Amino acid sequence: MFDFPAVLDAFSSLFSMPMAWFLVPLGIFIGLIFGAIPGLSVPIAMAIFLPMTLYMDFLESILFLTAIFTGGGFGGSIPAILMNVPGTSAAIATCFDGYPMAKQGKHNRALGLALSASTLGTAFGYLMLFVILEPLSHVVLKLGPSELFLVAVVGLLLIGLMTEGRFWRAITAGSLGVLLALIGMSSAGTERGTFGSLYLLDGVDTNAAMIGLFAASELFLLVKSDYLVQDRESRSVSTREIISGFFAIGSNYRTLFRGSVLGAGLGVIPGLGSSIANLVSYSLTKRFSKDPDSFGKGNPDGVVAAESANSSSEGGSMVGLLALGIPSSAATAIMLSAFSMHNITGGPRFISDQKDVVYAIIAGNLIQAIILAVIGILFIRFIVYIVRVPLAFLLPPIVICTALGSYALTTSISGPVTLVVFSVLGVLMKRYGYSVVAMVIGLLLGLMMEGNLVRTWQLGGGSLSPIIERPISIAILVLIVLSLSGAFYSSWKRRQDRASSALTNEDPASRHG
Amino acid sequence: MNITLNRAGHLGLLLVFGAFVIWFAHNAWMASSTVINMLLIGPTALLAICLIGSIAVGLVIHPERDADHSEDDGDGSLRQRFGVPIGCAALALYVLSLGTIGYDIAGVLFCAATMLLMGRRNLLVIALYSLLVGFGPVWILQHPMGIPVYSLIVE
Numbered sequence: 001m002f003d004f005p006a007v008l009d010a011f012s013s014l015f016s017m018p019m020a021w022f023l024v025p026l027g028i029f030i031g032l033i034f035g036a037i038p039g040l041s042v043p044i045a046m047a048i049f050l051p052m053t054l055y056m057d058f059l060e061s062i063l064f065l066t067a068i069f070t071g072g073g074f075g076g077s078i079p080a081i082l083m084n085v086p087g088t089s090a091a092i093a094t095c096f097d098g099y100p101m102a103k104q105g106k107h108n109r110a111l112g113l114a115l116s117a118s119t120l121g122t123a124f125g126y127l128m129l130f131v132i133l134e135p136l137s138h139v140v141l142k143l144g145p146s147e148l149f150l151v152a153v154v155g156l157l158l159i160g161l162m163t164e165g166r167f168w169r170a171i172t173a174g175s176l177g178v179l180l181a182l183i184g185m186s187s188a189g190t191e192r193g194t195f196g197s198l199y200l201l202d203g204v205d206t207n208a209a210m211i212g213l214f215a216a217s218e219l220f221l222l223v224k225s226d227y228l229v230q231d232r233e234s235r236s237v238s239t240r241e242i243i244s245g246f247f248a249i250g251s252n253y254r255t256l257f258r259g260s261v262l263g264a265g266l267g268v269i270p271g272l273g274s275s276i277a278n279l280v281s282y283s284l285t286k287r288f289s290k291d292p293d294s295f296g297k298g299n300p301d302g303v304v305a306a307e308s309a310n311s312s313s314e315g316g317s318m319v320g321l322l323a324l325g326i327p328s329s330a331a332t333a334i335m336l337s338a339f340s341m342h343n344i345t346g347g348p349r350f351i352s353d354q355k356d357v358v359y360a361i362i363a364g365n366l367i368q369a370i371i372l373a374v375i376g377i378l379f380i381r382f383i384v385y386i387v388r389v390p391l392a393f394l395l396p397p398i399v400i401c402t403a404l405g406s407y408a409l410t411t412s413i414s415g416p417v418t419l420v421v422f423s424v425l426g427v428l429m430k431r432y433g434y435s436v437v438a439m440v441i442g443l444l445l446g447l448m449m450e451g452n453l454v455r456t457w458q459l460g461g462g463s464l465s466p467i468i469e470r471p472i473s474i475a476i477l478v479l480i481v482l483s484l485s486g487a488f489y490s491s492w493k494r495r496q497d498r499a500s501s502a503l504t505n506e507d508p509a510s511r512h513g
Numbered sequence: 514m515n516i517t518l519n520r521a522g523h524l525g526l527l528l529v530f531g532a533f534v535i536w537f538a539h540n541a542w543m544a545s546s547t548v549i550n551m552l553l554i555g556p557t558a559l560l561a562i563c564l565i566g567s568i569a570v571g572l573v574i575h576p577e578r579d580a581d582h583s584e585d586d587g588d589g590s591l592r593q594r595f596g597v598p599i600g601c602a603a604l605a606l607y608v609l610s611l612g613t614i615g616y617d618i619a620g621v622l623f624c625a626a627t628m629l630l631m632g633r634r635n636l637l638v639i640a641l642y643s644l645l646v647g648f649g650p651v652w653i654l655q656h657p658m659g660i661p662v663y664s665l666i667v668e
Contacts, residue, residue, distance in 0.1 A: 168564055175561035176530060179537055182554055190545040192554070193537045223596035223631060392631035396624035397646045403608060404616065404650050408660050416608040424601050432523045450553040457552055 010359035013059065014367075020060045024368055027067025028375050034068070035075020035088055036383065037401055042072030042088060046334040050341075058342040059357060063364045065338055066314070069331050070368050073311045074118035074376055081110045081303070082386050083222075083398070085214055089275040089444060090310035092437055093282035095214070097295060097302030104298050107387055108238050108380075112245020113300050115376040117256060117307035120249065123369040124260035124308070125267065125315025130362045133323055133351065143269065145455035146466040150476040151269060152445040152452070155276045157480060158283045160438060161487045170435035177442020180204050182450060199414035206443045208406035208415045212422030213429070213436040219399060220427055222391050237384050242377060252304040255285050259308030266309075267316020275444055277316075279437070281309030315365070321346050322358055520576060524569060531565045534558050592630055599630060615665035621647030 053061030081098035184203030406415035
């Protein structure tokens, strides 16, 4: 299975390129900056720096781009933890427990934990890529449109199941998200809900919408506060606590392992990757936890689950690129451009003919994970001072950066306008208990769901029969039914328990009186 | 916010949701009534309308199901009482003014207004900081990133 001479060749070519070891830390630093600023994203960073890779060797260019990818993976967790604004869609679940930890003054620890989960998750993802690259590429080819559609449905249902007592409101928000994602020109050339506007032909700008929905609900609420962390004593910046948080991962090893496996596995599936992996990992960790009620209130396991999954999905997403030549995310699509700029085509032949290059990419990324740990600690040390800055100084540049970031994505006013519309919507949805996460997931997956459903319909000769005929689809359907039944049963049981304990605690005199 | 006003707001939001779903489904149907076009839109719109209707009916029958308790107004200051709506309005004004007065000037004014709203009173600090925050990001977009941005002063 392993070609050891190719592994040795990979290491020798890695260490014969001193330039790569200048480019990798630079790439990680760029990724950290772009990931940490809401509105900017890893694909933007990769797209901006893609032309630079023309002047590099193929391996150097891929290592540089994956370094941006790796740095951005962790960078997105920084605003998620400190401000409840996910830097990228992959950091949505990091907000759930990271921000409550920050509010309790445990921001140093939360960031340290997120960094170690990201580092180990990235390393795990690439180790898994090393082991299963070839066999997994065959399995991915067997996933048809019906399976991909059902996996997206699972993603939406999971969000609903995670919102305690507000399941139907979350499903409503998710459905609205799906419909919003379908605004624009369909693949068949039909214009839907565009008001005749050119700006809406490509649909709603999901990045601007996501930042609006998440950022607004928190940033506007922060207008009422003076500091991110209200308690003066808790506003400390401590390298010792960051490092202790980094090494505290030892007590979360089960969550780390589960998150990494899920992330690497889901990262392989085109169109899903890290944005779903972090949510699936978070919800499963909560489900299997002995103390599920502590989630959402600052449980470190929640941060580890989300960060390990989104980081390991990077390795998973490279499977499609290397083994099939198919990008599974915006970031890998840009990497594919770097492939073509160097006249290289990914796919089974690339793996068999250039095994040493493939192994060098994997080994280079394993070393990147270690570099991320070092640079990450230094980066956190400076960025964590944010908690000491009065919000009057912090909020205006964040809002301006998010507005300009959404402008940079489209280079038109449509980005900032989308941001405002979804900001107001986010405030209202949060006020009335509708999950903004569900709406974002609907927005991210809507087009992919429609494309796969249409392909299923066409493959079924004008029916959706493939959904109930293909074994993998049936397995996913069974999983959906089982998890829904389990969730409804446990919610019913919780209500019963609460009712019976209320009866027990009731004053006997008032009961008889 | 009292419970009646709160519930009215919630029902208003549901009305907006419902109106969007019906309008979008109708618009898509008018654009093309083929199965391919309506394959996902039709069932999703139907599900959304059913859920919106059920939630609205549930709200009318069980008012206690409404939103969480109203937020604390703190010290009763303008920022505490109306900070969120003023913030929303300021962001909307900022974005609407981008194309008119330039991204740089709009940024400066937005920053200064937000700082004043949040209780800062040192005008010199506000002016200097607003200039930095308004001009800095625009310059970064224009120069290192090479993205064209409409601006009045920063070139």
